[in-house]
Amino acid sequence: MKAVIKGAGYSLVHTPDMVIHNGTTQTTERIVNPESEYLKELPKHIRTFEQAVAYYPNQAYIGNISPDELAAIPMPWNEQECPLTNRYGKFGQIMPQEEFLLLMQACDVFDLVELDAEFVAAHKDALAANEIIDESIMARVKDGVPADKVKELVENEHAEGLYHNGKLVGAVKRAHDIDTNLSAHVMHENIVSKASNVVGILGAIKNAGIAKEDVEYVIDCSEEACGDMNQRGGGNFAKSVAEIAGLVNASGADIRGFCAAPAHTMIEAASLVAAGAYKTVVVTAGGCTAKLGMNGKDHVKKDLPILEDMLGAFAVVLSEDDGVNPYVNLDILGRHTVGTSSGPQDVTTALVFKPLEKNGMKVTDIDKYAGELHNSDILKPAGGGDPALQFFKVVAATAVKRGELEKADIATFPAKYGMVGWAPTQGHIPSGVPCIGFAREDILAGKIKNTMVIGKGSLFLGRMTNLFDGVSFVIQANDGQGDNKGVSEEEVKGLIAKALKEFAAGLLAE
Amino acid sequence: MSILNGKKVVIIGDRDGVPGPAIEECVKTAGAEVVFSSTECFV
Amino acid sequence: MDLENQRRVKEFAEQYGPENVVVLLGAAEGEASGLAAETVTAGDPTYAGPLTGVSLGLTVFHVCEPEVKAEFDEAVYDEQVGMMEMVLDIDDICNEMQSIRSEYCKYLG
The missing domain is CATH 3.40.47 (Peroxisomal Thiolase; Chain A, domain 1)
Structure with a gap:
């Protein structure tokens, strides 16, 4: 199912x-x-409530502006006059x-x-x-x-x-x-x-x-x-x-x-x-x-x-399954295991490349990646850089190391396969999941066929382990064919024959 | 002159840069003793 | 820098002598590297932690700087850090680190 x-x-x-x-x-x-x-x-x-509402990243969070549209707005976003002032959005x-x-x-x-x-x-x-x-x-x-x-x-x-x-x-x-x-x-x-x-x-x-x-x-x-x-x-x-x-x-x-x-x-x-x-x-x-x-x-x-x-x-x-909405493909799961080091290349390999490799896919077979979707308008002035952009560069650089991309692709990969971040710095909130609303719509509209969502966690903050953590999954278009495994023509014929027999038996009994 | 050899090394890694344990692996190869390794998280 | 980390840095400097301690950073960009380096040399610039007003002058490098990189086993560095050189703005980080070191480090040869 x-x-x-x-x-x-x-x-x-x-x-x-x-x-x-x-x-x-x-x-x-x-x-x-x-x-x-x-x-x-x-x-x-x-900020006043009105100022917080008329702020592009917040409008993106509630769905009134798409990540692509947000990316086209010059930064810093807090200096931009935002014409969107509705406190309600589609999300x-x-x-x-x-x-x-x-x-x-x-x-x-x-x-x-x-x-x-x-x-x-x-x-x-x-x-x-x-x-x-x-x-x-x-x-x-x-x-x-x-x-x-x-x-x-x-x-x-x-x-x-x-x-x-x-x-x-x-x-x-x-x-x-x-x-x-x-x-x-x-x-x-x-x-x-x-x-x-x-x-x-x-x-x-x-x-x-x-x-x-x-x-x-x-x-x-x-x-x-x-x-x-x-x-x-x-x-x-x-x-x-x-x-x-x-x-x-x-x-x-x-x-x-x-x-x-x-x-x-x-x-x-x-x-x-x-x-x-x-x-x-x-x-x-x-x-x-x-x-x-x-x-x-x-x-x-x-x-x-x-x-x-x-x-x-x-x-x-x-x-x-409703045959229409995009689904979580449980065959393509990434995991940072206990045995995986916390070196950025190992982490990215475990979360992104291993699950793709297992399914015979390359980095470019995923249309969009969603990692740390932190709003960099908040973090850049604090010396925190742009974790969203950084993550997409890390994916691209790891792909270069694996021979799947050229070094020159690192510069263009984030815009093509990634997205700008818009979520507030609320820990778990920006971690991949803010993309799901938009990904669902874009897949339903046929704009993209799939999205990989990656969540990473800093377990060391709890002082229980120094291990890093993360998992990933892929959301993809629903072909409307029901179960992934599909049903063969033989099986369909068998099912029809069985139903007809039962129907006939029912008629005879009457 | 060596910077690390024989020294006590304190590591302040970064989750979005190079995490502590990754730096630790490198330091061990340079003849230094890691006395503390930590990773910071700005988000 | 995290307040607990500041406390530990201060303790190690006292325990081993500041001339024997080297701090290695893994920060993601220049400004953050500079701030952390300043904290363990001149003191906490945010006036929040135990290193506020404490000028330890420790030797401090970013793990990607060529001076320390040369002392690591090449294969180990490549496996653990190498890929990040394609991602980080190494020049910016090196410039920030260099300027803090030249101003505040007390134990550089």
Whole structure:
């Protein structure tokens, strides 16, 4: 059975106040340099919601501009006047902070999020008007508490403040007095991940045109961990998200693997569908507060706006073969194994060239590669270069070493077989998967026949292993012929003969 | 004069450049002792 | 540079003596190489880590610079790093590293 890509959703949440209060660059700075110039300057560099919407890479993320169109826009993109100002796109939406804070409260099932009653009253209608928010979610929005109560929670009860336009409008309480895994900080991070995940998954289900009841399994592949002191990271974000999203027939679980997790999860989900275990599986992830403003120091130093003010969310719906939608070809899988070195050539060989070689394919047999799709407008000013471009050059250079390309091809390979990056620096979010929405459309339109999606992960950040990691898979056009193996003429004749015999036997019995 | 021979080497690799373990393999061939190897990730 | 890495660099310089420690970088481009090199020589330019205001003056090279490359086994280097020479802007990296070394390194022959 083929596992097809039924649809995908990509959404962003603009969270400028969380940049200041929750991004680790800023929280670290407040510890080591509380009086620093950076912390004083930072608020002057925050973008308004309108500015964040009218930004080309964000418009690409929600599907209002294609990667090819984005590539034609001169950089730096943050200096360009962007005529696209719609907060909704064909893949999802850009949610403003005020709606998101209410959604966070709606996603909290342990009375941990308390919002200022005036704030709730002022923005409840806006959340209700959101395209993906239905009555079941609105019914979860509470009236809120007096402002004094919120202040009291933050000042005396170890709660994490929720701010809007610099003003305290709510708090996330700690879920336990001494368990650090249930501290207000961790609960804030996890509820943000969960709520943004809900935005992504509801968008994907709408785009895929399926009923919520159709979803049988949800796999979360974000980078957060939920659990208490006895099982840090016990899970299960997936099921908690499915509950709020109203996926009553779904179960689910979490998969982790740093930035490579989405690619790992796509393969696992496709395998579950291909094996017939579940008919419809959703791969989904919410965003990460810790990474907000990660390169903020450089942006402020260079007098740029804080460009890392967006939480990213995505979800992909995989279903049993419909004969139309592109599918994940499980015969072409790349794997960085324990025995593979972390040398860039070995890594690229394992992820890109070995699976191609096994299937008798060359590097040019894939129409588009999608690796690290980080928005370089964010990273270049911070000395982080352009990881998207760098990856395509590495693929080309490895192909040169293998004798599949000429050295001169390295310069042209990225534009022809790669794409510019547009995803916010949210770890797992940019890792190959942002291309799936566009790849599905381009394959359906016959513009390309296939795309290889590559996810890479920095496992060493967890201090458990120095090993590198990554996996890859190929999405390709559906020939409408059902199972890959096909059915021979003999078998068809046999099946018809059997059916006719049964039909005749039935007639005789009557 | 040799730069590496007999020295204690600290490696700061980069995920998008040359990762720590790859540099480590090279350093071992130059008669130096790797005392620390790490890889940074900017994203 | 990562704050934990700064702490470790500082500790090793104290433990072995700064003249005996060599830092090797694998950064992906010139500016990042320069920043890391500056951190282990002049001190942390971002004023965030343990090397803020600490001028260790350590000997520091990027792994692709010809001076250190010459000391590696050629086959091992080719297997582990070689391909990246086609990808990285080696000239830019070498220029950045050279300028930081000439200004801040205290232990170069």
